Amino acid sequence: MFAKTILQLSQGLQDRQFSAVEIATLFLDRIEKFSNLNAFLDINRDTSLKQAKAADKRLAERRANPLTGIPIAHKDIFVTTDFKSTAGSKMLANYKSPFNATIVDNLQSAGMVSLGKLNCDEFAMGSSNENSFYGPVLNPWDKEHVPGGSSGGSAAAVSARLVPAATATDTGGSIREPAAFCGITGVKPTYGRASRWGMIAFASSLDQGGIMCSSAEEAGLIFNSMLGFDSQDSTSVDRPPENFNRYIDKDLKELKIGIPREFFDSNIDNEVRVAIQAALQALEHAGMNLIEITLPNSHLGIPVYYVIAPAECSSNLSRYDGVRYGYRAEDHENLTEMIKKTRSEGFGKEPKRRIMIGTYVLSQGYYDAYYLKAQQVRQLIINDFSSAFLDCDIIAGPVTAETAFKLGDKIKDPLSMYQSDFYTIPASLAGIPAMSIPCGFSSTGLPIGLQLMGNYFEEAKLLGVAHSYQKLTDWHTKMPDGIS
Numbered sequence: 001m002f003a004k005t006i007l008q009l010s011q012g013l014q015d016r017q018f019s020a021v022e023i024a025t026l027f028l029d030r031i032e033k034f035s036n037l038n039a040f041l042d043i044n045r046d047t048s049l050k051q052a053k054a055a056d057k058r059l060a061e062r063r064a065n066p067l068t069g070i071p072i073a074h075k076d077i078f079v080t081t082d083f084k085s086t087a088g089s090k091m092l093a094n095y096k097s098p099f100n101a102t103i104v105d106n107l108q109s110a111g112m113v114s115l116g117k118l119n120c121d122e123f124a125m126g127s128s129n130e131n132s133f134y135g136p137v138l139n140p141w142d143k144e145h146v147p148g149g150s151s152g153g154s155a156a157a158v159s160a161r162l163v164p165a166a167t168a169t170d171t172g173g174s175i176r177e178p179a180a181f182c183g184i185t186g187v188k189p190t191y192g193r194a195s196r197w198g199m200i201a202f203a204s205s206l207d208q209g210g211i212m213c214s215s216a217e218e219a220g221l222i223f224n225s226m227l228g229f230d231s232q233d234s235t236s237v238d239r240p241p242e243n244f245n246r247y248i249d250k251d252l253k254e255l256k257i258g259i260p261r262e263f264f265d266s267n268i269d270n271e272v273r274v275a276i277q278a279a280l281q282a283l284e285h286a287g288m289n290l291i292e293i294t295l296p297n298s299h300l301g302i303p304v305y306y307v308i309a310p311a312e313c314s315s316n317l318s319r320y321d322g323v324r325y326g327y328r329a330e331d332h333e334n335l336t337e338m339i340k341k342t343r344s345e346g347f348g349k350e351p352k353r354r355i356m357i358g359t360y361v362l363s364q365g366y367y368d369a370y371y372l373k374a375q376q377v378r379q380l381i382i383n384d385f386s387s388a389f390l391d392c393d394i395i396a397g398p399v400t401a402e403t404a405f406k407l408g409d410k411i412k413d414p415l416s417m418y419q420s421d422f423y424t425i426p427a428s429l430a431g432i433p434a435m436s437i438p439c440g441f442s443s444t445g446l447p448i449g450l451q452l453m454g455n456y457f458e459e460a461k462l463l464g465v466a467h468s469y470q471k472l473t474d475w476h477t478k479m480p481d482g483i484s
Helices: 006-014 020-033 045-060 102-111 152-159 176-182 217-225 268-284 298-319 333-347 349-360 367-388 414-421 425-430 458-474
Strands: 039-042 070-074 113-118 167-171 186-189 208-213 256-260 291-294 393-398 434-441 447-454
Touching: 006 045, 006 217, 020 045, 020 070, 045 393, 070 102, 070 152, 102 113, 102 167, 102 186, 102 217, 113 152, 113 425, 152 167, 152 176, 152 208, 176 186, 176 434, 176 447, 186 217, 186 458, 208 217, 217 268, 217 434, 217 458, 256 268, 268 291, 268 393, 268 434, 268 447, 268 458, 298 349, 298 367, 298 414, 298 425, 349 367, 367 425, 393 458, 434 458, 447 458
Parallel strands: 070 113, 070 167, 256 291, 256 393
Antiparallel strands: 039 113, 167 208, 186 208, 186 434, 393 447, 434 447
16 A cells, blocks of 8 residues: 555545554554664654554545545644654754644645655755765665755655655755655745745755655645745745646646756766656657757856855854753853854854854955855846746756765765756756656666746645656556665
């Protein structure tokens, strides 16, 4: 039953073929069985089964919707009352929130059953999920390789069928890269679509919640309940409710797919290039038109991101001082020493690195030269996308230049690690919706992902194109060996 899609599970629940309690129990047992992947940081069987019983009651009373009784797990960047909320950091070890993130509440209101919290890079800072205080997550396709980050726990859990779907966050590619590395579907909506209330902040102008699951159709189904205006979040966009699956099975022939010439340089691995080209040909076979476009400032994405994101991180993480909540150092003589020791002991290497960079670029004498200049170049990148979408409907290309690299290969070389986000960062800086879908495997059996990017608030069209591709292929149905 763990191999069933969300749609199949939903139909089975509606037809009373099995209960929500039975499904939850099955997946909780799988989480324990595959604990060596280190995907989960906290589970609470009693809480999950209580939610499952409530879902069964709704089903019995015919008050259910398509998501009622479907298990989900949450990246440990969303605060929850029933599970610990650590952000993968010692700084928040054992912390429990007095409230749920809005996304958590929205999905719980839809009847989904929370199975626990998922491992992630500390404060969502990383591209490999090796920066978690609680240890690295392993890629189910090859446990010697990373699952990608920062949402590696979410990607590994969905890939190994420990849970049918998982929430995740994307700041510079942290949904799309791990989705590509683990062979699943991962979607980042337009900035402002998903409430950031209760999402532990890294870079406030970039952070956006999203979903990981098996297919584009499932993602749209979840978005129907997950996304929406939230008055508690000042960055939330007030738009009328919509059906994110309205383009599913719709005729999308003659749609124009833009291919950025900058995305196919010599840096991309040849096996990745071949898989992406085959995927583009499949879209063309489906009746869509491929056209070449240019994103001339996309190569500036990484330097721009690694000025803006650390600057915002240095501001957001200043709240962790040991005074109000979270970790507090011992053996100190005064408040200043306590704060210094707390931050020194509580933060890992990557948050410290980014805090220092961010503090520097915001300091007097450097703000104009670095932060302000980065914001100006960010606008150029936004303008590039606006111009491109005058000529095409969707932009397609690789998610990463290579497949999942081995554990330890890049963790000691931050600059090399940062380069992993070359293809994903531009969409994050622009705030447009983007996703990764499986499109093949390397000769060593590692997944390859195709990136699709849409114009602002056109998630439905984006999902429709992805669904058209997934109707023609079966890459999204593949599962790692040894997970049964």
